[in-house]
Amino acid sequence: MPTKIEARLKRKNRIRKKLSGTTERPRLTVYKSLKHIYAQVVDDTTGKTLAFASSLSKDLKGQDEGDKKADAKRVGALIAQKCKAANVEAVVFDRNGFPYHGRIAAVADAAREAGLKF
Structure with a gap:
């Protein structure tokens, strides 16, 4: 029986077969750990990260409420x-x-x- 992580990675691979970011519409990928959340916008054709934000960002440091869902909203x-x-x-x-x-x-x-379209 696969572990939770193996099952998530299997789902991730299945999703990534269908999704690809282009120059016009890059891919916004989100990762969450137990404490933090990370988001980055990637252009898969060039392999470059166009934007990155996380709950560890300097811009969000003073706004920590301890609520992970509120942190996720601020990251978004x-x-x-x-x-x-x-x-x-x-x-x-x-x-x-x-x-x-x-x-x-x-x-x-x-x-x-905030105005992002997807």
Whole structure:
């Protein structure tokens, strides 16, 4: 029986077969650990990261409430802000094998509210 991590990696690989970021619509990928959440926008054609945000970012350091879902919302808003600065308006969302609820959904919703299209 596969472990939780192996099952997530299997889902991740299945999703990544179908998703690919282009120059016009890069891939917004989200990773969560037990304490933090990370989001980055990647152009898969060139293999470059266009924007990156995490709950460890200097921009979010003073706003720590201890609530992980609130941190995820702030990360979503920050990644959308950085995408706008990098002239990225639309992305493809990659949940990285995680179920789309909780902190993953909070990042996506906050990024949408901040003006990112996906």
